Amino acid sequence: MKKYLKTAIYAQKIKDCKVLRSELSNFVVLNPIMKNFLRLFLLCIPLLLLTSCFDILDKVNVKADGTGEYTIILNGSKSKTRLASISKMETINGKKVPKKADIENKINEAAKIFKGTPGISNVKTSMDFDNYIIKLSCNFKKIENINAGLEKLKAQNILGKMIPTQIYSQNLEKKTLTRNKVNTFKTDYEKMSKADKEVFNDARYTSIMQFESTVKSQTNNTYVLSPNKKALKLEADILDLILQKKQIQNTILFQ
């Protein structure tokens, strides 16, 4: 109990420091009505300008024997002007802006961890800081190796706790491949500050799954089946996935 009380007090202490500034401004600001009007009026402009967008491309190419290639691309190119300006800043929204070297280190570290994961080989990374495009690709013996790699990244704090790791599972005998359900990020998202939320406003997510075998059926029709029936594509706003307006899980049955 004592422990909790202490924790509560320390939390309060930290909160106090943060709250103090807002408390002071509350005192200074004329009254809540005016505060809301002014806030709405003044905040509308900069918030609209702060939106920056990024795209994630998540691609997996699976052969009939279960081996394959995995690629993930983070594309911030659409916002490169804004990102170029942000990269010159020390902090944004109260968070430290990572330096080029920090990002390189993280990616290299991730590649190293992937390389050390059983079943994963040919790990390649590329970082284009002019266009803000980061790529990571690798080959796998079975698709679950990717889950293990991601799990390791999470354990090493390279990936955030929110990021799902158990993404794929395959059953060669039953001729199925499953894109697993992802836990909801809704609560985490709602806890974010307004400025942080803005980052996701125009962010897009594309999932591509290509196969050597022909797809017989799938459980999620949000995925578009290619004419040759050997590839699936899901395109969604990241926000729709966070808020679970679109589902990512899918079970694919092969012929």
Place this chain on the structure above:
Amino acid sequence: MKSILLKTQKIIFVLFGFTLVFAQNSMKIPADAVFYMEVNGKELNNKINWNKLNPLLHELSKKNKETKENLSWTDYSKTGIKYDAVQYHYASFNDSIKAYNTHFIIDNKEKFQEFINSVKKKGQEVSNKKNYSYVDINDDIFVAWNGNRAILRMISYTKPYKDLWSTEAVADSTAVAVDSVYAEEGDTAYTDEPEKPFDYKEEIKSLKDDIKYLKESIKDNNNEIARIQKDIKYLQKHHKYPEEKESAENEEEMPNDAYAYDEEEDLAYKKEQDSIRRENFKIVKKNAEDHFDQYFSSNLEIEVPKEMLSFRDASSDVFVYTDYGRIVEEGIYGKMTKFYSYGQLFKNMYNSNYYYNLYFDKDKVRLLNNYQHKNSDIQKNVSAIYKGKKNKKLLELINEKSVGYYAMNVNGAKCFDMMYSLLQDSGENEYKKEMELIMETMKIVLDEEAIAKIAPGNGIFVLNELKSKKVEYTDYEYDADFNEKEVKKTKDIAVPNFTFAFATENEGYWNRIFDLLTTNKKLSKRFSKKGNLYTFKDEKNGGYVDQLFFTVKDGVVYLMSSADNILSVNQSDVSRKWAKDSAKYPLSGRLDIQKLLTGLDKEFKTPKERKALDAIRKNVGELYYKTEVKGESIQTEMNYNIKDSSENSLMYFFDVFDQVFKTKETEEKPQIL
């Protein structure tokens, strides 16, 4: 989040009633008040159009009703509050209590009570005291009233913890109710309080208070109430709590089940939190009661210290005083400065008062701010900085076609005097001599005159326009088999075209710096020189500004985003008038927000963004800003010129709010195709 919104809304509704009220007699402002405000209801009431405002407030209240709250008031012009009068607000804080108070007059007690009933929680009891009644409309908001007066008091209580910044013992000025929750033996995080003998009567009283709080504030806490009732019965019978019987039981169950342990810990934690909340509520309630008792047993007359009213204009709609020095001193920054030996320097910097007079004129909102340092010598030195000379060359850059400008005509040389006056007496006792020595050394080392010649204090920043620039970016497209392909696309972004210029009396110094940039081995890749014009070019060409041009000409250093900006442009009559106006003030500026948004047009792409842009652009006005020395203060005037669509600048804000609210409403409604 929802609860915060509801709370804010509730405060809005209640405070709305307080916004325009008058007290016949002066009232007592506590000595520790750091904020004081008068809202001139007589002026404001004439500017409010209730016919427009009521539907908006009603809509908001309807939204609240959906969340099962009881805000159902329909006519906010009839709340029993006397609107055509002045309202008084003040805020104070000490080591544990932060309080915000609003005093107002009631002209219809019955109506007011009806209004309060609509705002308070359902079932919340009104407490009747000897000469007033009161109710807590929230855990930290209390309203008290008698026949013709009312007070709203918002209280935030934080139990003082051991001060990280000091080694002294912590004192809580709020010496109130027994604190059995906090007084855990051996808990060093809390204040050491002398242990009192256990008084079961006191404990029963305290537990009964707990029940009252739970009934009033927490709906789903019946189990907790039952537990406490059980405790009360036990205490009545045995005059003490039972021994720790749970420990033996727990030992058997817990060890192998980590989850069960966690749950129990969680439950204990929750209970503690509830308990802390209840204790805090008792403290804030007592504080509110004490305050109300004090006020309603007085003749309702108060005194406002003269210092607070120094710059009050009786004709302003709102007047505000803030003791900036004390806000900093009493807050976390004050504690930090105490920790450092040079803390006095910060104190010298912040030790000032701010006064604001706000006017909602027909065509503009005007805010007059007076800054005054409490130390008259420092104030004199600050004022001296604001007495600069004008610079014609710089003023020629002002152009009505530009989006905005910010001009400065200060006396840079006087900055040194101010710096010395801040350093003066900033070394307390042991460091006094060291500080004096530092000052003396600085005076010898710094050639103030030569430094001032480099930049005497005249400067201007002009945002000429926002231009559109095509930038290339990489995207991915997919073929029929969903193989990705990198493609180059272009999009338009808004980039600023600006000029920053400042006067210099030492052109050679700046030329030497620029020459160095162009000849230095590392820097010369980016810096080049053509004639008298120096150019900085970003190799990657990826930012908002690809090239920067700078030069020194006729005693002015220019830094521009376009080389053409140096070419003299014939000033129109309006521009000349603005330049003339700017010459009179040490600081002045304008910003045409509509032009700014037009320039940013390309940045708004989605229908939602476009809609918001249109709504804002339609209503947005122009900002004008000037600062000058007025008497023994620095006065800043900020004007926001509104569009003609609204009847006055106060209703303008309500109109904008209404529009934004309606736009949001339409967005939330599901679209039927």
